[in-house]
Amino acid sequence: MSLPERQITYGEAVREAIAEEMRRDGTVFFMGEDVAVAGGVFKVTVGLLDEFGEDRVRDTPISEAGIMGAGVGAALTGMRPIVEIMFGDFITIAMDQIVNQAAKMCYMTGGQASCALTIRTTIGAGRSSAAQHSQSLQAWLSHIPGVKVAIPSTPADLKGLLKTAIRDDNPTVIYEDKMMYGLKGPVPDVEDYTIPFGVADIKREGSDVTLVATSSMVHTALKAADELEREGISAEVVDPRTLSPLDMDTIVRSVEKTSRAVVIDEAYQSYGVTGELASRIADEAFDYLDAPVKRLGAMDVPVPFSPGLEPQTIPDEEKLVRTVQGLFHDVPV
Amino acid sequence: MSESLELITTSSDEGTLPLPEPLCREIYEKMLTIRRFEEAVLEVYTQGLMRGLAHLYIGQEASAVGICSALNDDDYLTSTHRGHGHLIAKGGKVDRMMAEMMGKVDGYNRGKGGTMHIADMSLGILGANGIVGGGMGMATGAALSGKMRGTGQVAVCFFGDGAINQGAFLESANLASVWSLPVLFVCENNHYGEYTAAKDVTAVREHVAERAAGFDMPAMVVDGNDAVAVHQTAVEMVERARAGEGPCLIENKTYRYRGHHVGDGDPEKTYRTQEETDTWLAKDPIPRFARRMMKAGMVDEAELESIDTTITKRVEDAVAFANESPYPEAGEVTDHVFA
Numbered sequence: 001m002s003l004p005e006r007q008i009t010y011g012e013a014v015r016e017a018i019a020e021e022m023r024r025d026g027t028v029f030f031m032g033e034d035v036a037v038a039g040g041v042f043k044v045t046v047g048l049l050d051e052f053g054e055d056r057v058r059d060t061p062i063s064e065a066g067i068m069g070a071g072v073g074a075a076l077t078g079m080r081p082i083v084e085i086m087f088g089d090f091i092t093i094a095m096d097q098i099v100n101q102a103a104k105m106c107y108m109t110g111g112q113a114s115c116a117l118t119i120r121t122t123i124g125a126g127r128s129s130a131a132q133h134s135q136s137l138q139a140w141l142s143h144i145p146g147v148k149v150a151i152p153s154t155p156a157d158l159k160g161l162l163k164t165a166i167r168d169d170n171p172t173v174i175y176e177d178k179m180m181y182g183l184k185g186p187v188p189d190v191e192d193y194t195i196p197f198g199v200a201d202i203k204r205e206g207s208d209v210t211l212v213a214t215s216s217m218v219h220t221a222l223k224a225a226d227e228l229e230r231e232g233i234s235a236e237v238v239d240p241r242t243l244s245p246l247d248m249d250t251i252v253r254s255v256e257k258t259s260r261a262v263v264i265d266e267a268y269q270s271y272g273v274t275g276e277l278a279s280r281i282a283d284e285a286f287d288y289l290d291a292p293v294k295r296l297g298a299m300d301v302p303v304p305f306s307p308g309l310e311p312q313t314i315p316d317e318e319k320l321v322r323t324v325q326g327l328f329h330d331v332p333v
Numbered sequence: 334m335s336e337s338l339e340l341i342t343t344s345s346d347e348g349t350l351p352l353p354e355p356l357c358r359e360i361y362e363k364m365l366t367i368r369r370f371e372e373a374v375l376e377v378y379t380q381g382l383m384r385g386l387a388h389l390y391i392g393q394e395a396s397a398v399g400i401c402s403a404l405n406d407d408d409y410l411t412s413t414h415r416g417h418g419h420l421i422a423k424g425g426k427v428d429r430m431m432a433e434m435m436g437k438v439d440g441y442n443r444g445k446g447g448t449m450h451i452a453d454m455s456l457g458i459l460g461a462n463g464i465v466g467g468g469m470g471m472a473t474g475a476a477l478s479g480k481m482r483g484t485g486q487v488a489v490c491f492f493g494d495g496a497i498n499q500g501a502f503l504e505s506a507n508l509a510s511v512w513s514l515p516v517l518f519v520c521e522n523n524h525y526g527e528y529t530a531a532k533d534v535t536a537v538r539e540h541v542a543e544r545a546a547g548f549d550m551p552a553m554v555v556d557g558n559d560a561v562a563v564h565q566t567a568v569e570m571v572e573r574a575r576a577g578e579g580p581c582l583i584e585n586k587t588y589r590y591r592g593h594h595v596g597d598g599d600p601e602k603t604y605r606t607q608e609e610t611d612t613w614l615a616k617d618p619i620p621r622f623a624r625r626m627m628k629a630g631m632v633d634e635a636e637l638e639s640i641d642t643t644i645t646k647r648v649e650d651a652v653a654f655a656n657e658s659p660y661p662e663a664g665e666v667t668d669h670v671f672a
Contacts, residue, residue: 056481065500066504073478074474076474101462106672110446112441113452113460146670
């Protein structure tokens with residue numbers, strides 16, 4: 001059964017998800033730097049102030065730790081705050097509040113406390129924003145027990161996962177790729193469309209190799225899959241959609257079918273998302289593998305400013321195709 | 334700072350006790366409960382029945398009780414690593430606290446938090462905190478929540494002189510002030526952050542509370558060993574906060590009679606002098622308050638002794654309760670990661 005659909009952008013998905021949840025639950029409110037009057041630096045929250053007023057849509061000082069702390073306190077006391085951290089790089093300033101406070105309150109209090117905090121922030125290089133506005137730091141919070149992490153690749157996934165995050169009684173983080181806010185895609189046109197955390201999505205079916213891809217790398221993987229198809233290699237693209245919890249079952253089932261796997265994610269390659277995923281595949285799908293699990297992450301350098309330097313630091317279609325080819329033809333990678 | 338802050342104290346008028354008798358009894362009993370509880374913690378820790386760290390509140394009792402006696406049950410509180418006193422003052426049960434200290438399943442947090450993380454959400458106690466300044470954002474957010482829900486609740490953020498130098502203080506104080514949130518920032522200045530004198534590492538003219546001026550909020554410097562002065566200040570500031578007039582910074586000048594934590598040596602032989610400690614011992618908030626109650630004719634020596642006997646017994650019972658309580662089942666280790 002197919003649902004009725006509309007085409008909206010990734011950015012519009014953010015606005016729709018927040019607005020719908022604020023309409024259905026009076027305890028949901030939204031705060032961050034420049035989110036209200038200006039509608040956000042990426043303009044994805046334009047209109048929310050007009051509809052919900054300044055009590056529930058709040059411009060804050062440039063004060064990441066303060067905002068996050070206030071979000072934690074509000075979440076512990078009956079509200080459902082959505083906190084925006086404009087650039088994911090800035091989340092480092094609020095780390096104590098997320099890692100030592102929000103993530104641990106339920107556990108440390110023996111289940112007394114719940115912290116229904118939703119954090120929205122951005123990842124993604126590619127717009128010459130240099131080393132402090134371009135990082136993809138999703139591995140940091142995926143490392144922390146007590147935080148749920150979503151990393152949507154499409155408008156539909158973003159809308160469904162953000163709505164689920166807002167309703168969740170735990171700290172959740174949505175990593176939105178700032179390069180995709182203008183990306184259009186179909187979104188189910190139903191009143192209450194949500195996507196559960198921990199359910200991967202097969203974005204393209206294939207039989208020869210599994211490409212496990214996140215966020216914008218899903219689109220890179222889909223393009224690579226088209227090219228590989230022309231060479232006679234059928235690639236399956238699996239999008240975990242959430243890093244914590246992680247749907248390993250879907251990934252293992254895919255590898256069982258294809259016998260090969262490449263992981264691609266825009267976090268730094270070392271000690272990051274691709275390392276974890278590749279390790280889990282090697283552990284849990286070892287018997288099905290005909291080749292080592294390969295992985296592609298961002299180059300281990302601070303993201304450079306120059307258009308002459310930046311592109312090579314991001315995993316791309318060409319590198320992915322070559323990596324996959326290497327699994328079949330012993331091509332040097 | 335153009336004007337200097339005056340110390341709020343009732344020390345020149347200790348012949349009177351301007352608070353109603355039931356309140357005075359409550360204040361005295363809570364202060365004494367904290368003292369006896371902390372003495373018991375020292376004992377169980379020394380006996381090896383409690384692991385981790387024990388940061389004792391002995392000497393600072395008037396601060397916690399003076400503030401919390403101005404609060405309602407549903408008001409919020411965030412505490413610190415030296416938090417036992419705040420919890421008892423807000424109504425925390427000593428048996429469940431002691432069980433938590435020992436990591437037992439009947440502890441407030443089922444043994445998962447221990448001394449530095451005890452919380453009782455039903456009493457608005459959002460937890461002690463192992464991070465210096467860690468509760469500041471939380472208190473600000475709880476106050477925001479109370480304001481948005483229109484409940485009239487206030488939040489008290491207890492912290493030490495060490496935390497005033499954390500960035501979290503600036504960010505929380507600014508946010509609370511700009512949004513007129515009902516938060517009482519209560520700095521318990523016991524003069525030492527761990528083993529370093531506050532005066533050596535804090536850029537203020539004389540008082541930590543001077544920093545309030547930078548956030549357009551009122552500052553109160555209080556004799557933190559004077560339960561009456563602390564209580565009266567808190568009543569005024571709570572009323573102001575409930576009326577929507579925003580946050581304040583209260584600095585309770587006090588002293589911890591013990592070291593930073595149990596077993597870390599003798600402070601008087603390292604970072605402070607016996608003479609200084611003796612000066613503060615002479616201002617011990619508990620006998621000081623007892624003398625006033627006696628002068629006011631509320632109690633006599635015999636009754637004070639009987640109150641002490643009752644409280645000591647309650648604390649002994651708490652230790653027995655904690656000793657008898659089992660550790661959590663091993664399988665509980667994965668419970669409560671998520672709500």
